[in-house]
Amino acid sequence: MNSEVVQPEANVCLQACNTLRLPARAAWLYRAATIEQLCDAIDWADSRSLPLLILGGGSNVILAGDFPGLVVKIGINGRCWSDVSADAATLELGAGENWHETVMYAVRSGYRGIENLALIPGTVGAAPIQNIGAYGVELSQSLIDVQVWDREARDIRTLAANECEFGYRDSLFKRNPTRYVVLKVRLRLAKKAPLNLMYRDLQAYFGDDVEPDSLTAEDVARAVIQVRCRKLPDPDMLPNVGSFFKNPVVSLEHYQALKIELPELVAYEGPDNAKLAAGWLIDFCGWKGHRESHVGVHNRQALVLVHHGNGEGRELLSLAARIRDDVQSRFGVVLEVEPRIFPVDMREAFGF
Ligand code: FAD
Ligand code: EPU
Numbered sequence: 373m374n375s376e377v378v379q380p381e382a383n384v385c386l387q388a389c390n391t392l393r394l395p396a397r398a399a400w401l402y403r404a405a406t407i408e409q410l411c412d413a414i415d416w417a418d419s420r421s422l423p424l425l426i427l428g429g430g431s432n433v434i435l436a437g438d439f440p441g442l443v444v445k446i447g448i449n450g451r452c453w454s455d456v457s458a459d460a461a462t463l464e465l466g467a468g469e470n471w472h473e474t475v476m477y478a479v480r481s482g483y484r485g486i487e488n489l490a491l492i493p494g495t496v497g498a499a500p501i502q503n504i505g506a507y508g509v510e511l512s513q514s515l516i517d518v519q520v521w522d523r524e525a526r527d528i529r530t531l532a533a534n535e536c537e538f539g540y541r542d543s544l545f546k547r548n549p550t551r552y553v554v555l556k557v558r559l560r561l562a563k564k565a566p567l568n569l570m571y572r573d574l575q576a577y578f579g580d581d582v583e584p585d586s587l588t589a590e591d592v593a594r595a596v597i598q599v600r601c602r603k604l605p606d607p608d609m610l611p612n613v614g615s616f617f618k619n620p621v622v623s624l625e626h627y628q629a630l631k632i633e634l635p636e637l638v639a640y641e642g643p644d645n646a647k648l649a650a651g652w653l654i655d656f657c658g659w660k661g662h663r664e665s666h667v668g669v670h671n672r673q674a675l676v677l678v679h680h681g682n683g684e685g686r687e688l689l690s691l692a693a694r695i696r697d698d699v700q701s702r703f704g705v706v707l708e709v710e711p712r713i714f715p716v717d718m719r720e721a722f723g724f
Contacts, residue, residue: 518531
């Protein structure tokens with residue numbers, strides 16, 4: 373390691389580094405293109421007792437104020453196939469690779485497994501952090517392992533999928549945000565794996581008559597892209613971080629009591645609990661399309677908060693806190709913010 377060679381930029385505007393585009397500056401910013409550069413940068417920050425923030429595409433962070441430490445933007449690229457058999461193959465990816473381009477590369481190569489995750493913004497390295505999921509599929513279903521820099525052990529480790537403690541928008545990494553930096557990800561994909569068309573929007577897109585066997589992974593990816601473009605705002609046109617809150621998981625008793633009162637409530641019922649559609653709850657409270665000067669709630673998806681420009685982090689967090697409080701008093705359900713909020717004092721100021 374040689375932290376002497378690291379030369380971060382000082383006092384850098386972060387607006388171009390995240391999809392919400394709120395005003396925020398980093399005391400220091402460094403772009404790491406190799407694992408060695410990343411480790412040197414971490415040493416550089418540690419030797420100065422500076423906090424560290426790892427950034428990929430910035431599509432799941434709320435930079436609500438200035439970051440007083442070192443921001444490292446991950447640009448570790450690389451993509452190759454290995455262990456290719458007649459049907460299956462392993463796709464090895466550097467953390468800085470673009471996720472959506474990876475999906476399109478896989479489906480065009482004829483492999484199935486991640487087609488439902490098309491058009492999710494951001495990098496490969498961030499994908500295991502919250503175990504990205506969409507349209508009935510989660511990353512954990514295709515993931516073999518994740519190579520990380522373990523800041524506690526000061527070593528490179530490989531964690532198998534079953535060691536990553538994946539859950540709904542959750543993982544070991546999300547719960548230990550300062551310990552692990554993802555360096556590489558390996559996915560196992562197959563040419564003959566079944567396509568997953570269970571999600572209501574995909575069923576509606578293809579209709580009842582379609583024979584799943586007649587479709588390719590690329591057909592499904594294209595359908596997902598179209599469905600997403602209808603609902604979700606393009607962050608380049610209207611800054612956002614996708615779903616602002618997680619869909620809350622409640623007990624079956626709580627769900628059944630709500631369902632009696634509100635038969636149209638949308639939820640996914642499991643054997644032990646139910647996941648409520650947070651977008652439906654927020655929509656029901658009348659927030660959809662709400663706008664207050666610089667920030668608001670998207671008019672096609674109430675779970676997406678948007679920044680109309682010239683706003684500040686505290687305006688967005690204040691709106692989010694009022695939505696959370698409204699949903700809690702109406703349904704007795706506490707909404708949890710999905711992206712991570714920086715700096716910590718801003719997160720705490722609004723009770724997130
Ligand atoms: P960033 O925002 O840069 O980082 C996110 C978090 O991961 C931060 O805490 C960061 O510190 C950490 N991190 C990033 N890279 C690393 C690394 N290499 N090692 C360790 N920690 C790291 N998510 C879904 O799951 N499903 C969706 O359908 C979905 N749709 C979206 C739609 C839109 C329009 C938007 C804007 C976002 C959406 N998201 C969705 C959220 C987001 O795209 C994903 O969470 C994505 O994986 C974030 O990638 P990123 O590179 O932008 O991460
Ligand atoms: N709904 C409303 N009003 C709204 C929004 C939604 O009534 O304003 C209803 C919809 O009609 C639907 C239900 O709520 O019946 C669910 O909506 P949708 O299918 O859009 O999905 P979601 O639960 O809101 C989740 C993920 C998305 C992911 C989609 C597709 C979370 C927090 N969000 O959204 O992920 O793309 O499903 O699988 O789990 C993200 O994490 O950033 C993200 C965009």
